Amino acid sequence: MILSKWVFPVFIIFILFKLQISIGVSKDFLKIAKQDEVLDWMVGIRRKIHENPELGYEEFETSRIIRDELDKLGIVYKYPVAVTGVVGFVGSGEPPFVAVRADMDALPVQEMVEWEHKSKVPGKMHACGHDAHVTMLLGAAKILKDHDHLLKGTVVLVFQPAEEGGGGAIRVVDSGVLKNVKAIFGLHVSPGSPLGQVSSRSGILLAASGFFEAVITGKGGHAAIPQHSIDPILAASNVIVSLQHLVSREVDPLDSQVVTVAKFQGGGAFNVIPDSVTIGGTFRAFSKESFMQLKQRIEEVIIGQATVQRCNATVEFSSKEKPFYPATINDNSLHKYFQNVAGDILGPSNVKDMLPLMGSEDFSVYQEAIPGYFYFLGMKTESNKNPASAHSPFFEINEDILPFGAAMHASLVANYLIEIQDSETRLNEEHHDEL
Ligand SMILES: *[C@@H]1O[C@H](CO)[C@@H](O)[C@H](O)[C@H]1NC(C)=O
Numbered sequence: 001m002i003l004s005k006w007v008f009p010v011f012i013i014f015i016l017f018k019l020q021i022s023i024g025v026s027k028d029f030l031k032i033a034k035q036d037e038v039l040d041w042m043v044g045i046r047r048k049i050h051e052n053p054e055l056g057y058e059e060f061e062t063s064r065i066i067r068d069e070l071d072k073l074g075i076v077y078k079y080p081v082a083v084t085g086v087v088g089f090v091g092s093g094e095p096p097f098v099a100v101r102a103d104m105d106a107l108p109v110q111e112m113v114e115w116e117h118k119s120k121v122p123g124k125m126h127a128c129g130h131d132a133h134v135t136m137l138l139g140a141a142k143i144l145k146d147h148d149h150l151l152k153g154t155v156v157l158v159f160q161p162a163e164e165g166g167g168g169a170i171r172v173v174d175s176g177v178l179k180n181v182k183a184i185f186g187l188h189v190s191p192g193s194p195l196g197q198v199s200s201r202s203g204i205l206l207a208a209s210g211f212f213e214a215v216i217t218g219k220g221g222h223a224a225i226p227q228h229s230i231d232p233i234l235a236a237s238n239v240i241v242s243l244q245h246l247v248s249r250e251v252d253p254l255d256s257q258v259v260t261v262a263k264f265q266g267g268g269a270f271n272v273i274p275d276s277v278t279i280g281g282t283f284r285a286f287s288k289e290s291f292m293q294l295k296q297r298i299e300e301v302i303i304g305q306a307t308v309q310r311c312n313a314t315v316e317f318s319s320k321e322k323p324f325y326p327a328t329i330n331d332n333s334l335h336k337y338f339q340n341v342a343g344d345i346l347g348p349s350n351v352k353d354m355l356p357l358m359g360s361e362d363f364s365v366y367q368e369a370i371p372g373y374f375y376f377l378g379m380k381t382e383s384n385k386n387p388a389s390a391h392s393p394f395f396e397i398n399e400d401i402l403p404f405g406a407a408m409h410a411s412l413v414a415n416y417l418i419e420i421q422d423s424e425t426r427l428n429e430e431h432h433d434e435l
Contacts, residue, residue, distance in 0.1 A: 053106030056162030139406025193378030
């Protein structure tokens with residue numbers, strides 16, 4: 001009797017106290033990240049990386065900038081991981097471990113934006129915002145380091161090379177640094193959604209993706225005497241048309257898939273039929289079965305259709321340089337957790353659900369190994385009605401996004417450590433009760 005009188009109020013106070021910790025920490029993080037001193041520091045890093053874009057597995061300078069900043073913050077790290085990658089550790093150094101990831105590589109795109117910190121490397125550009133991704137993770141590292149007494153475990157900071165086709169995530173996982181990590185979070189900047197708004201979904205978010213390349217061989221000759229040649233240009237044209245029948249005629253309309261031929265190379269003169277033509281492209285699907293079925297049919301159609309025109313064809317799929325990426329599938333229980341934390345920091349009206357996209361991400365590789373959650377963070381302002389999309393030479397980062405990303409990263413992992421310690425304590429208590 002005596003017990004029941006005060007157990008309930010104490011329990012309520014305990015819960016309020018816990019909530020206070022998590023919400024209090026989150027709100028602080030955004031305020032801290034927006035302070036001039038922190039924002040200016042992040043903007044400086046982002047511009048430095050933007051001026052010196054490096055392609056996949058060549059991010060040596062980017063990697064050095066990351067390590068310099070971690071050194072200054074007093075954060076220990078492992079290097080090299082996956083060639084140029086850096087993996088930092090903040091917190092107790094003890095389990096539980098939770099990870100957060102940023103990708104480091106740029107694209108082979110010539111920047112067309114004229115501004116003071118334009119890419120200094122001809123033909124290379126951070127046109128997908130990875131310069132901002134790296135900066136936001138460094139921002140989170142700083143915030144977490146300043147609060148490491150609050151961390152109930154260890155945050156693993158993954159700076160990953162080669163997201164744009166190189167499969168850097170595969171090498172990070174293979175390196176074993178994520179062993180014992182309970183969950184991983186990652187984000188991508190979104191030029192089309194409002195600044196400070198996050199969007200994602202439970203389950204499938206992004207498609208699985210693969211590349212193919214085919215050489216269609218005929219017999220070259222004079223363009224005016226076609227009967228003495230075997231024309232690979234016409235054969236390749238028919239191959240491409242036939243490939244477009246795969247999704248439209250062989251696939252359930254409710255099971256979204258894409259086949260795009262994006263490369264067509266052959267010939268060089270007006271009056272010469274060339275010996276061969278090379279075509280290449282990408283294919284996307286959400287399920288493994290659909291993906292493998294599509295891959296098989298792409299090969300059959302290319303070879304079969306080339307044969308109809310008396311040509312031979314060879315087809316190659318992903319190689320070590322361009323591995324297949326699985327679909328990005330968000331863990332269901334992390335979805336609820338994400339919505340709660342994001343709602344605390346940004347306000348519930350800035351947390352949106354979205355439809356899946358046919359784009360792809362090698363973050364999916366982590367999600368095949370451990371529960372993971374990936375989301376988009378908006379950066380559109382009222383003044384810019386039509387921002388360029390990612391991979392465009394006109395792509396621009398709204399640097400006001402940096403504090404939001406830093407705070408989101410830091411809050412997701414810091415609160416996650418509190419959350420799983422609580423759930424483990426609960427489990428232990430329940431277990432104890434049973435005994
Ligand atoms: C196709 O391959 C067959 C068998 O190797 C060969 O006999 C034929 O000449 C090839 N045709 C072309 C157009 O290359």
